[in-house]
Each structure stands twice: as structure tokens, then as C-alpha cells.
Amino acid sequence: MVHTLSTRTSMELLDSALVQIFAGNLKRLRKKARLSQEELALRCGLDRTYISGCERGIRNPSIVSVEKIAEALNVPAKEFFENGR
């Protein structure tokens, strides 16, 4: 039923499967670590609203940002790109 989400709301999901996979894994792994977005942001030196955007799949982070997040969560970077999991 995936209704064709055509409404042009300001910020939209990025049209990249990998970005969406990353988003889901980030949310899952952050919760697993029992951290709020704010706490995680503090740990990796990124902005609270940026972490939020990453989890919602509307941000396209660089490798350096992925690395910061991975270190803060003590998880190997490649885990954020696992699909089946």
C-alpha cells in the first residue's frame, strides 16, 4: 500500500537504499546501547539534530561521520551497512 508519497514536504527521504539501511541500523544500534540521540551526539561530537536526520534517512553522512558514530557506539563501521540483520 505504500501510497506514492508525493507530497512535497520540505525535507524528504534520500533516494538511496544504502542511506536508508544506515538509518535503520543507526537507530537500532543506538537503542541497543541505551543512548538518547542527544547522548550519542555528545559522544561523537556531532549535532543532536544531525543524528536525528541520519536516523530519519534524510542526511547523507560522510565516511568520517560514520566513523565517529561507529566509535561512539563501539560497533565496527561495516555493521551499519548490513542488510539482512
Next chain:
Amino acid sequence: MVHTLSTRTSMELLDSALVQIFAGNLKRLRKKARLSQEELALRCGLDRTYISGCERGIRNPSIVSVEKIAEALNVPAKEFFENGR
């Protein structure tokens, strides 16, 4: 003959382990696929010099760029972040 590299070449390696891991894996996987930087660039719609910069570890690509490269090489994205190989 590695002449005494004292000249301050403005472009330097990015100070990120993950960027360097990505760089090495990209070069290795591209060669494994028997492609030139130019051919790979064409396949993923990126510039030849951009691929070059990625392999040399002086570019910090975003997830979307990683995805384009991974698809062009027919390799899961996570492979680019494997360490031990």
C-alpha cells in the same frame, strides 16, 4: 627514488582510519574487477579524478558516493569497510 618529500603539497591524507581502509579496499576491488579508474568512473557516473582521490585517501566520500561505487563494482558496500580483509 623517493626524493626527500619535504615540499608541503597542499593535499594531504585525511586523518581517518576508516577513510584509509575504504581507499585501500576500493583500489583492491577495482583491480580485482580489472577496471581502470576511468572505466569505473564511467560506470558509476563519477569523475575519474574523484575516484583517484578516493583511492589515495584524500577524499571523504558520502554514503551515496560509496553506494554508487559499490554498485558499479557489484560488491556489497560493507566490503569497503572490512579491515582484516
Next chain:
DNA sequence: CTGTGACTTTCAGTCCGTC
């Protein structure tokens, strides 16, 4: 075929908020 410096445009990433 690839490395490199220089360059402009686009967007990653920050900081202020409100709901």
C-alpha cells in the same frame, strides 16, 4: 592511465528554535 592543484557549486553539519 593516473596524480595533482585549483576551482565553483552543492550540501554536510551546526545552532537557534518550536511542537
Next chain:
DNA sequence: CGACGGACTGAAAGTCACA
């Protein structure tokens, strides 16, 4: 606590000429 908006700055995207 998290989704989301607007405005901003610096860094990534993307290109080129030449070694």
C-alpha cells in the same frame, strides 16, 4: 525525548588542465 524548520558556514561534490 524526538521530529522538524530556518539560516548559516565550512567541507564534499564535481570538473578541468596539465604533469
